[in-house]
Amino acid sequence: MDSCNCIEPQWPPDDLLMKYQYISDFFIALAYFSIPLELIYFVKKSAVFPYRWVLVQFGAFIVLCGATHLINLWTFTMHTRTVAMVMTTAKVFTAVVSCATALMLVHIIPDLLSVKTRELFLKNKAAELDREMGLIRTQEETGRHVRMLTHEIRSTLDRHTILKTTLVELGRTLALEECALWMPTRTGLELQLSYTLRQQNPVGYTVPIHLPVINQVFSSSHAVKISPNCPVARIRPAGKYMPGEVVAVRVPLLHLSNFQINDWPELSTKRYALMVLMLPSDSARQWHVHELELVEVVADQVAVALSHAAILEESMRARDLLMEQNVALDLARREAETAIRARNDFLAVMNHEMRTPMHAIIALSSLLQETELTPEQRLMVETILKSSNLLSTLINDVLDLSRLEDGSLQLDLGTFNLFAVFREVLNLIKPIASVKKLHVSLNLAPDLPEYAIGDEKHLMQTILNVVGNAVKFSKEGSISITAIVAKSELLRDSRTPEFFPVPSDNHFYLRVQVKESGVGISPQDIPKLFTKFAQTQSMATRNSGGSGLGLAICKRFVNLMEGHIWIESDGLGKGCTAIFMVKLGIPERLNEPKLPLMPKVPTNHGPTAFPGLKVLVMDENGVSRMVTKGLLVHLGCDVTMVSSSEECLHVVSHEHKVVFMDVCVPGMDGYEVAIRINEKFTKRHERPIIVALTGNTDKVTKENCMRVGMDGVILKPVSLDKMRSVLTDLLEHRVLFEAI
């Protein structure tokens, strides 16, 4: 509507519409001018707008549009040509700019749109990364918790601490409301509440072990969610509205035997404990997977820690037990030693005390026998003698046995005639045997050596004992004694598998068999025969008159002689055979006649113990000199006597083996003589042995003698036996330092 552009803007009353247009244009112009202002303002503020050029264009476009509308205001009324010109210019410009802008926008709008999508994409990505981060963080935290828990659990070997720590730490890590551990009872039929987190002293709730929910938990190695209403979870007083989720996991109770060296512990163990964890009530928390994993790992660790603790407890207990046993054993040993000592003391005393009166009784009874007696008296004396001999034998037996057991008895080795021993036994036994009308026969093998080295006395005692038993227990029949040299085939007797005798060049094994056809022994009694003081029923009925020690002593002697003794019997009424084997030495080939003269060590009752031994005796006192000479002559020595030190030094030569000098005579210095003799004979083997005879037993004398180099001191008066033993010792050892 082109109205006339009058100068005066007068409103024609019927152009209401014009008025409205006028107002709208005004506002449009206003807006169009303010929009770019706002844009500029905000663009200036923001830093990231990449399209400034577009904005400028747009701004220009809008400004021009606004200008156009503004100029439009003047065109409602009559207007001049200038206004029309301006208007036209503005419109032209506006048209140009708008077209340019439109063209520009075609390029720009897709870009702007893609920015938007990229922004959206980035936002999504950021959200995703956040989530992942959260996951990793929780995982790492879980790992940290596990490590910490493990460290806490494994830092102690005390079972209670382990379990308590586990519960505490788990409670803390997972922010649990309650955490409980149920252990199986001894019977294995129930689970008992052993530890809880919040309650201090859990009263012994028990729950039967074969509930389905418990079985479910036990059969899986993972943590299992269970209902808060099941018995194991209902340990706290109810009162909350929404109990939190509950999870249960099994804790295997491993045993030492589960840990094989090569295999990993097989979980064949059927014993599990149950750990129950409850999240706080009234919270919306749920069990997350990582938390369950944490719980499982912890359960495993606890199992291992518990087994370690159990092992430790076990070994501590074993060690304590061992220590106790040690102490007890030590005490027992000491008591035994005390007992043995007491017994030995007792025996030593009794030895002397018993033998002395026995000796007196026997000696005087035998003397009494020599005197004139009436037949009655003689009978009485003989009985006394017999009884006392028996008693003496008994005492000797007991004392022998105890010495044997102590191991203090040693064999008296010497060369003896074996045949003679057997003949002697036969002679001793023949009278008794003939009284009982028993026939005794002796068979000695042709290859049995006539002489042997061994303990003659004890061998005879053994043979006598065995044969004597045979005679004692046979009522009728015959007894045969056989002695052979044991050959190697025979040596391995099936009945004595532990006895492996090995003959050698110097030794042989003598096997003696005594067979009797008497009452026999039942097989179960045979082992008892060799025990001390034990007598079987059959034996006790006879008045055996023995102490029951005989065979026990024989066994000890035979063992000492490195042999073996045993008895065979085919049963009651079938007689029995006693067999023993002992090891004897074979003497070297020597001329037979010289044998009896070979000196037996240490005692010799023959006159010539030291044949031809040249001895020098120095003593001022005539009587004592004569006595000493007598002693030494009696022992077979060749004695030279001197009565002064000068004479002694003059006479002494390397032929003299021993020099006896009296040192207790004041005024004559025996010590001086000793020193001079030492000087005279520089070589030790040429020097005679120097022995001092003195009446003083004090230390000073002894020390002086030692100082001057004497080899021995003897206290006067000297008995024959003492002199003999002194000489023996001296010649053997060249030194003797106390024969006092």
Next chain:
Amino acid sequence: MELVQIQRRLVDYTKSLFMEGFLDAQFLQLQQLQDDSNPDFVFEVVSLFFEDSEKLLNELTIALDQPNVDFKKIDSHVHQLKGSSSSIGAQRVKNACIAFRNYCDVQNIEGCLTCLQQVKQECYLVKNKFETLFRLEQQIMASGGSVPTTELGF
């Protein structure tokens, strides 16, 4: 039989000597030394003892009579006597000698004189005893028997 009786008497007599303390175990040792190669050993030793002791006792008497008593010499004599008596087992003589020596050590002349008397007395007694003993033995030997050895388990 008479021989048996004499033997018995000898044994009893010997025993009594032991009981009364005249002899001790040393005498038994001496007896043991007597054998076929040395048949009179005991007799010889005892005789020698009495010869010696007589000499010593004389010396002692003279020594104690001196105005200046030489205790050293006395001590040495007594020592000799003690040694001899203990060698043959003359117990009482030996004990007396020991007492004598004690007085000698303290140089008590009175005591020494008393002891000397005692020793003399003891020697005299034991000499008599020995003489009886030897007489019995000779009787036994003359009758053709053997001297029973003393065996005492005490």
